[in-house]
Amino acid sequence: MTKQHEREPIINIQNVEKHYGSVTALDGVSIKIEAGEFFSLLGPSGCGKTTLLRIISGFDNPSVGTVFIGGADMTDVPPNERPTNMVFQSYAIFPHLNVADNVGYGLKKQKLPKEEIDRRVDDALKLVDLEGYGPRESHALSGGQRQRVALARALIMKPKVLLLDEPLSALDKKLRETMQSELRKLQRTVGITFVLVTHDQEEALTMSDRIAVMFDGRIAQIDSPEGLYRRPISRRVASFIGVMNFIPATVIENTNKILSLNIKSLGQLDIKTSSALKKSEVITVGIRPEMLTILYNKSDTSEYSFNASIENASYYGDMTYYEVFIEDTDIKATVSMRNTAGRPVLEIGSKARVGWGKDSITIL
Amino acid sequence: MMSAKPPRSLFTYALVYLIFLYAPVILLPLFAFNDSAIIALPLSGFTLHWFGLLWETRALHEALYNSVLIAVITAIGSTTLGIFAARAAARYEFPGKRSILGFIMVPLVLPEIIIGVALIVVLIQLGMSLSAWTVIIGHVLICTPFSIAILQSAFNNMDRSLEEASLDLGENKLGTFFRVIVPLVTPGIISSLLISFTISLDEFIIAFFLTGTDVTLPVYIWGQLRFPARLPAIMALGFLMVTLSFLLLVAAEYFRRRANRLTGVRKNSNGGIF
Amino acid sequence: MSKEIKSSKALPNIWQKPKFVPKMTPRSWTGIALISPPFAYSLLMLAAPLLLVFLLSMWTQNYLELDRTFTFANYKEAASEKLYQVLMIRSVVISGVVTIVTVLLAYPIAYYIAFFGGKRKSMWLLLITIPFWTSYLIRVFLWKVILGYNGVINGSLMGLGFIEEPLTFILYNANAVVITLAHAWAPFAILPIFVSLSRIDFSLLEAARDLGDGPLRRFFRVTLPLSMPGVVAASLIVFIPTVGDYVTPRLLGGTNGLMIANMIQIQFGKANNAPLGSALAVSAMIIVASASIAFVLLNRRFLKVKG
Numbered sequence: 001m002t003k004q005h006e007r008e009p010i011i012n013i014q015n016v017e018k019h020y021g022s023v024t025a026l027d028g029v030s031i032k033i034e035a036g037e038f039f040s041l042l043g044p045s046g047c048g049k050t051t052l053l054r055i056i057s058g059f060d061n062p063s064v065g066t067v068f069i070g071g072a073d074m075t076d077v078p079p080n081e082r083p084t085n086m087v088f089q090s091y092a093i094f095p096h097l098n099v100a101d102n103v104g105y106g107l108k109k110q111k112l113p114k115e116e117i118d119r120r121v122d123d124a125l126k127l128v129d130l131e132g133y134g135p136r137e138s139h140a141l142s143g144g145q146r147q148r149v150a151l152a153r154a155l156i157m158k159p160k161v162l163l164l165d166e167p168l169s170a171l172d173k174k175l176r177e178t179m180q181s182e183l184r185k186l187q188r189t190v191g192i193t194f195v196l197v198t199h200d201q202e203e204a205l206t207m208s209d210r211i212a213v214m215f216d217g218r219i220a221q222i223d224s225p226e227g228l229y230r231r232p233i234s235r236r237v238a239s240f241i242g243v244m245n246f247i248p249a250t251v252i253e254n255t256n257k258i259l260s261l262n263i264k265s266l267g268q269l270d271i272k273t274s275s276a277l278k279k280s281e282v283i284t285v286g287i288r289p290e291m292l293t294i295l296y297n298k299s300d301t302s303e304y305s306f307n308a309s310i311e312n313a314s315y316y317g318d319m320t321y322y323e324v325f326i327e328d329t330d331i332k333a334t335v336s337m338r339n340t341a342g343r344p345v346l347e348i349g350s351k352a353r354v355g356w357g358k359d360s361i362t363i364l
Numbered sequence: 365m366m367s368a369k370p371p372r373s374l375f376t377y378a379l380v381y382l383i384f385l386y387a388p389v390i391l392l393p394l395f396a397f398n399d400s401a402i403i404a405l406p407l408s409g410f411t412l413h414w415f416g417l418l419w420e421t422r423a424l425h426e427a428l429y430n431s432v433l434i435a436v437i438t439a440i441g442s443t444t445l446g447i448f449a450a451r452a453a454a455r456y457e458f459p460g461k462r463s464i465l466g467f468i469m470v471p472l473v474l475p476e477i478i479i480g481v482a483l484i485v486v487l488i489q490l491g492m493s494l495s496a497w498t499v500i501i502g503h504v505l506i507c508t509p510f511s512i513a514i515l516q517s518a519f520n521n522m523d524r525s526l527e528e529a530s531l532d533l534g535e536n537k538l539g540t541f542f543r544v545i546v547p548l549v550t551p552g553i554i555s556s557l558l559i560s561f562t563i564s565l566d567e568f569i570i571a572f573f574l575t576g577t578d579v580t581l582p583v584y585i586w587g588q589l590r591f592p593a594r595l596p597a598i599m600a601l602g603f604l605m606v607t608l609s610f611l612l613l614v615a616a617e618y619f620r621r622r623a624n625r626l627t628g629v630r631k632n633s634n635g636g637i638f
Numbered sequence: 639m640s641k642e643i644k645s646s647k648a649l650p651n652i653w654q655k656p657k658f659v660p661k662m663t664p665r666s667w668t669g670i671a672l673i674s675p676p677f678a679y680s681l682l683m684l685a686a687p688l689l690l691v692f693l694l695s696m697w698t699q700n701y702l703e704l705d706r707t708f709t710f711a712n713y714k715e716a717a718s719e720k721l722y723q724v725l726m727i728r729s730v731v732i733s734g735v736v737t738i739v740t741v742l743l744a745y746p747i748a749y750y751i752a753f754f755g756g757k758r759k760s761m762w763l764l765l766i767t768i769p770f771w772t773s774y775l776i777r778v779f780l781w782k783v784i785l786g787y788n789g790v791i792n793g794s795l796m797g798l799g800f801i802e803e804p805l806t807f808i809l810y811n812a813n814a815v816v817i818t819l820a821h822a823w824a825p826f827a828i829l830p831i832f833v834s835l836s837r838i839d840f841s842l843l844e845a846a847r848d849l850g851d852g853p854l855r856r857f858f859r860v861t862l863p864l865s866m867p868g869v870v871a872a873s874l875i876v877f878i879p880t881v882g883d884y885v886t887p888r889l890l891g892g893t894n895g896l897m898i899a900n901m902i903q904i905q906f907g908k909a910n911n912a913p914l915g916s917a918l919a920v921s922a923m924i925i926v927a928s929a930s931i932a933f934v935l936l937n938r939r940f941l942k943v944k945g
Binding site: 370374375379381382388392446448457467470471473477482486512546569572581586598601606609610612 | 665666667668669670671672673674675676677679683684685686688690691694732743746747749751753754760764765766767768769771772773774775776777779780781783784786789790793797821824833874875877878881882883884885889899902903906912915916919922923926930
């Protein structure tokens with residue numbers, strides 16, 4: 001990590017704010033994106049991620065702050081003079097042009113010789129697996145094909161940064177999953193920095209090197225997918241990225257980097273930490289559903305365990321999600337179990353013992 | 365959709381209604397080719413005489429020339445104004461937008477005689493003499509709302525990200541206008557030209573008030589309707605006009621649909637005039 | 639396994655209009671620049687002339703001289719003179735009847751096309767507009783041929799022996815004007831009704847049926863109220879211009895079918911009394927506008943619903 005930070009970031013967003021009248025769309029956003037990264041802006045709709053992307057691309061200007069791209073101040077540079085290209089959510093395929101003319105649109109402006117344009121268009125179409133599609137009419141393309149044309153049209157410009165605005169949201173679920181891995185592969189092949197905007201956490205997790213989670217016009221957390229999932233810094237991030245059970249706890253003691261907690265109705269434990277929590281402070285601990293295990297047999301052991309009653313069971317084929325009440329409390333928890341052999345789906349209302357380990361808890 | 369079979373009564377009604385709508389037009393060819401100077405049944409025989417008469421009538425040719433000239437200039441004028449207004453309406457927000465647009469659309473709901481009266485009052489006060497130009501002024505006024513309606517749907521249907529994509533790919537604003545906006549809006553423009561042309565060509569009241577010596581075709585026809593002897597020729601003229609406007613109408617509809625297809629409107633939209 | 643996360647199908651941020659737009663942005667100046675030419679044209683060629691008509695209506699014509707002293711005399715004359723009263727009332731009544739007849743006749747057709755047109759909707763619409771793309775004058779004249787003493791109707795009826803004398807109640811009177819105008823304005827009534835009918839979400843009709851409404855009740859409780867915006871639009875589109883129609887009363891109305899537009903034309907022409915003509919025009923406009931506004935207000939509860 002330290003090595004990367006010595007390099008000049010390809011995108012450096014400093015303290016950007018965007019106001020529409022009295023509405024604040026972005027509030028003090030700063031991000032550094034490294035060259036060659038697959039970077040995602042993740043957040044619910046209205047969080048400002050699209051506004052941020054449009055500020056990077058030049059379609060919007062920040063009210064306050066600066067945007068550096070490739071080391072140069074691009075804050076007031078119009079989109080047509082920026083080294084970025086965009087894949088639009090609607091793909092914005094020109095309906096009056098065929099596939100080849102769509103892909104070669106930007107090159108034609110550069111007044112390159114026709115042979116070179118043709119050659120590069122062919123190469124770009126090959127890159128996105130659309131070899132020979134050049135003469136096709138664009139309005140006859142399927143959703144997946146439109147997306148590939150949009151990608152080819154942007155990549156042919158050899159941008160320093162490729163911006164993708166919810167590129168998969170118009171596709172159905174199966175195609176979306178295929179395109180996720182293809183996009184990732186494509187990014188590795190071309191080595192260009194990708195900045196992806198999405199509201200789908202699964203999409204962000206599977207594709208990105210790093211993710212910025214945004215809420216209400218601010219950056220909540222920037223981290224790798226694993227870091228976000230394992231070490232969310234707030235309840236909100238934790239519940240936006242996957243499912244997390246929250247349980248209240250009280251600090252008993254915090255000395256020598258050993259934190260003693262009394263977790264409500266689960267008991268006392270000590271964990272290593274560098275946090276500065278003080279004695280008798282009330283906090284929340286989080287634990288992922290897959291870190292909880294239903295102990296089917298009396299002989300099954302676990303570091304810690306609690307008794308629970310099954311409130312609801314959702315069967316997903318490979319997995320079953322249980323909603324359980326921790327015995328004698330109103331604390332509800334979600335437990336996910338792989339449906340391997342010897343694990344029948346438990347009946348609603350039945351009792352079960354749930355095991356967990358202290359390494360699996362996150363302090364929020 | 366609803367069950368495919370309509371009630372029989374409704375279908376019968378639809379047919380009777382169509383007969384009502386077509387009743388006058390069906391008579392046109394009957395009397396246009398009828399070998400009789402009196403417009404009445406029964407028919408007496410086939411002739412092309414009335415068409416020949418049209419060919420020889422100079423006053424008619426002059427009226428037709430005036431009308432076409434007025435209609436062409438009106439079409440260009442109202443479509444130009446329509447492009448400005450439709451672009452502003454579809455893409456920009458500004459204070460008073462709704463009222464300004466509403467005001468420009470007023471001629472749609474104003475009896476034409478009022479427009480005719482208003483314009484003639486001004487022209488008399490200004491001491492201007494009546495001519496083809498004064499008719500054009502009035503016709504542009506009544507055609508512009510139609511142009512705006514057609515063009516606005518052409519501009520509205522155009523996905524804004526298409527313009528942004530062009531800018532994003534390095535094209536400047538002027539280049540974007542010619543490489544993206546113009547090709548996509550052209551069918552709408554052609555459709556607007558055809559509609560304004562047709563409206564102007566058929567407009568009577570304003571032309572009646574504002575025409576001087578440059579008589580238009582409807583004003584000429586109005587003059588002829590008083591003379592029974594001239595009527596069969598007028599029937600022949602009417603027949604030619606239905607045929608011609610039908611072709612124009614089909615052309616306009618074709619361009620409107622192409623506009624919709626280009627701008628990505630798939631479903632059968634009802635945005636057009638038809 | 640993102641079941642906790644609501645899949646937000648909401649529109650992406652960029653298309654959402656910001657709630658508070660600053661009053662003037664560079665973009666709004668561009669918009670104003672664009673709207674200026676058509677707006678200026680309307681101001682110059684419509685607002686200014688209408689204003690002048692208004693002024694003129696309060697002046698007096700003394701043969702060739704125009705007396706510019708402010709007076710309401712023209713309005714008094716327009717209101718008190720029996721002839722003008724009759725013409726004005728007749729214009730509004732004929733237009734009202736034409737509107738009712740046209741809309742009533744048009745509704746079932748619009749209904750038929752909207753719900754049973756299937757793939758041939760545009761063909762039906764085209765079929766309805768074709769007869770109207772010939773000269774308006776010739777169309778009106780052809781009605782005279784149809785309704786005349788030895789016209790198509792009388793000719794056929796007498797030829798078939800149903801009548802011995804030509805029917806006289808169908809030409810040179812208000813009936814002829816109503817029939818002809820109802821024909822002339824048919825497509826303008828059908829189209830708005832058709833549009834509002836086709837916008838009705840079909841599941842609403844199914845819901846009505848599901849909740850136990852029969853076809854007739856369903857029509858009056860769901861379909862008709864939801865299509866009222868189209869009916870109101872159609873009524874105004876027909877009513878407003880027909881009040882000022884000149885050609886039809888002149889060709890088919892006889893002396894008892896003449897309307898206000900004919901009198902306005904006479905004042906500007908033969909009678910050479912432009913101020914009185916202006917006063918009649920302004921009065922007609924005010925009456926039409928008030929009637930239209932009253933009609934819209936009466937129907938306002940239907941218009942709030944977005945189609």
